[in-house]
Amino acid sequence: MSSKYLIPKEKGLGIVNTAVFIVGDVSGTGILSLARAVEDTGWTGLILIVVFAIISAYTGILLGEAWIMASELFEDCKGHIQNPYQLLAQKTYDKVGRYVLSVSLHTTVFGGAVVFLLLAADNMQSLVQTLGYDLSFCFWVLILITLLLPLTWFGTPKHFWLIAYGSTLSTISTTAIILVSVGEEAPTQPKVRHHEINGEGFMLALGTIVFALGGHPNFLTLQVDMNRQKDFRKSIFLTFIIVSCLYLPVASVGYFVYGDSLDANIINNLPPGGPTYVALILITIHLLSAFVIILNPLLQEVDMVLHVPKEFTWKRCVTRSFVLICVLFVAETIPKFEYVLSLIGGSSLTILVFICPILFHMRMCKLKANAGNNVAMVTMDVQAPLDEKFEPIAPWRKVLNYEIICIGVLAGVTATVSAIINIVSPDSFSVPCYINITRAST
Template identity: 35%
Template sequence: MTFSRDNYAFDDPSQKDTRTSSRSDNDTSSNSDVDMSKPFFNPTGLNWFVTGLFVVGDLAGGGIVALPTAIIQADFWTGLIVCMILIAVVSYTAYVLGLSWNILLSTWPEYRHHCRKPYPEIGGRAMGPTCKLLVSICIDVTQFGISVVYLLLASKNIQNMIIAFSNGGNLSFCVLVLIVAACLLPLCFLKSPQDFWWAVVIAMLTTSIAVILIIVGSIIDYSACAPHAQLPPFKITNLFLSMGTLLFSVGGHSAFPTIQHDMKQPKEFTKSVILAFTIMAFMYIPVCIMGYLVYGDSLRDSVIPSIQTVWIQQVINILITIHCILTLTIVFNPLMQEVEDLFKVPQKFGIQRVLVRTGIMIAVVFVAESVPTFGPLLDLVGGSTLTLTSVILPCLFYLYLAAYKKKEEVTGMPGYEPATWRDVFAYNDKPTLIICITIMIIGIVGGGCATFSAIVELTSTQFQMPCYVSAFQHKNTSAITSQTNCCGPMQNIAVFNGTCSAPNLGFYN
């Protein structure tokens, strides 16, 4: 008997089911001693509470500083309603993605060992090997894009701190990108989330403190800025751009199966999802409301420079920068494990892991130096591949896997091929079908519009010359004297009679 993991089928279907006799590519031990009647249990894994903090650390941070701007772009009430709807949508898709991985754990024994790429395995079992490959490519692009955004955001925050604490001194942003990448590279050599759970918990804590400080700083600025706060004229393109930011802020499902697989009891992932998205709702909504009430259309890419109490502004900068650097350890991990699997890199630490992961970091740095604007890039990632992995694919895969499982129970025979679309409609209950199809339509329409708008933004109004081109151009060498974006219609109201940054009155146009 032979079994192909690429084709998910026996050469001889009359032989025993793969679930009791196949060998995993991820593990050299036999699966024949696996008791499939018992739920999967990993005694060295993470409990559901720490896993929930992991999910918060994976999602919150980079998006939260841009979220108030997105709400302003969407005309506040519209944006706030869309934000709450998207939180509910991604909570559901995280839930069904967790159910999908549990179906794999309870059906095929090879997944009870270390699995380098669980999300593509879900796609492969749901819809076949071609889908597995497409999911791998989609996740790689998503994680790569998020890594670039976080690297740019961390570098921008550090540049702001240098300007604030050196009385206008400045260090080239392009040079800072290189320095930050070199400093965080050693963290990327760790194997999997269970090896650096402490880093993500710290990232979650730094984000929580940053949220509190954003609210405190906004309250301090309220009396001077709130009377002058106003919304920009509504534009449909701004609404689509805000969709990209919102999706970036609440989506991050590419890493969820990897995190779930490192749990003691993956069946408890639903608890982790509820905890994580409840925490995120309590983080996001107050920040959005305060940004609208206090600053209005004086907000730009990030809410941080609008906080006019300098020490609060810079502490937030430090906290969000720490978050970005630590969260990159999660964001990078699925991508790096995927590439390592492609090149047959051993799972033990060695020179091959160092070379592969260093090469990926160099590629991320090159893209960051090519597109040194994190706002529109964030919108592009959020509206495209991140929408696929966080909204559309979880529902699609769950419908196919649930149909496969239900068909097996009804017929009493194990399946040797993925479910068909006819099985999807025959073996799923109507409420699940309606919810999943509705969510997929929302993802396709919203993500498509957000992607198109972000491309237009990157190539026109927000275009910046790549670092390796601008380095050879004549530049104004005068130092930037302030990184505080003042409030008011003309962006010139300073709460403490400080110096304002140069206004950008056309930001929303």
């Protein structure tokens, strides 16, 4: 089959641009939170970061390959698609698959946007306090959502590529500042102590690690905007090499220098001064940029469901503004980013990272094998048969795939339960902003 059907007519993203988008999507929260996650898991947390990075890259590649097969087999999977992940779920597991995928995807994207907003507000409050002003965290959430609103009116990722580059460069610069600042402060630190590892903290940390490495909700949205969709695997390789080079040094120095004094946001451990203020500004730029990127698939889905034209219209502004109001409400209700982060990482994101890519790829391999080379006979109305017995995947790969699914389910369930317990626990419960606007974040 000619590859021309897989390439949109208008110019799209290249390999590097796609990788930059993904790095800008996932890296900010990991830079800030993984050091504490390693403290909660012990030095084995560094190994877990590497293992989960490899697994995420593997499942991301499988997801991209599954979409390429779908593009070859189905007419309605060619070119630019507003909701590729959901469409792939429908082609492989019919309406049930699409429903499960949609719920997981929307929950993850929505929760991720809340996390980015809360982190950005926390950073802005800290920055302004150093200047002698005290503006409530809750007010900062409202201010930032207002500033972000016009940026969410853009159509697809290729329309705001400059945002992605700004996000990624901000993250890299912040990483450098953190490493230099911690390195300068290390000789003055007292003897490092590490707290005893407990099951609940370990599981919460797993949720944090998964969240920091789970860019899958946006993967296919970016792939369909590429010049050559088959190059997506190269973007995935480049992405996780960059992300690992950012995460491991920061998590390591934080763990070995600060130990049990680590805050959920490592920037709060840095000494006051110019470099720390610059880091706060840069990482906040990243978080706000990533907010726009990560929320885009959900916004496109809302546009499609409500039949909003693809061209820029007032209808898009209204529908997307309503979504942001919902994000604002949740952020003001649960103003503790670390709990939301662990909850999303352990629940819906686990489904999108560990389960769906593998199952969709295996099902699509069966469908392609049974379709043979006569692609022209496969139409947009064909669904993947659920009773096929042909197995085109090597046994060892099937074993590996099922092992990854089991690991994901086990880690996800335990992390989710731990996050829920912490959210509702009286000892850690945080008062919503609309009940106490001055003390909700403390």
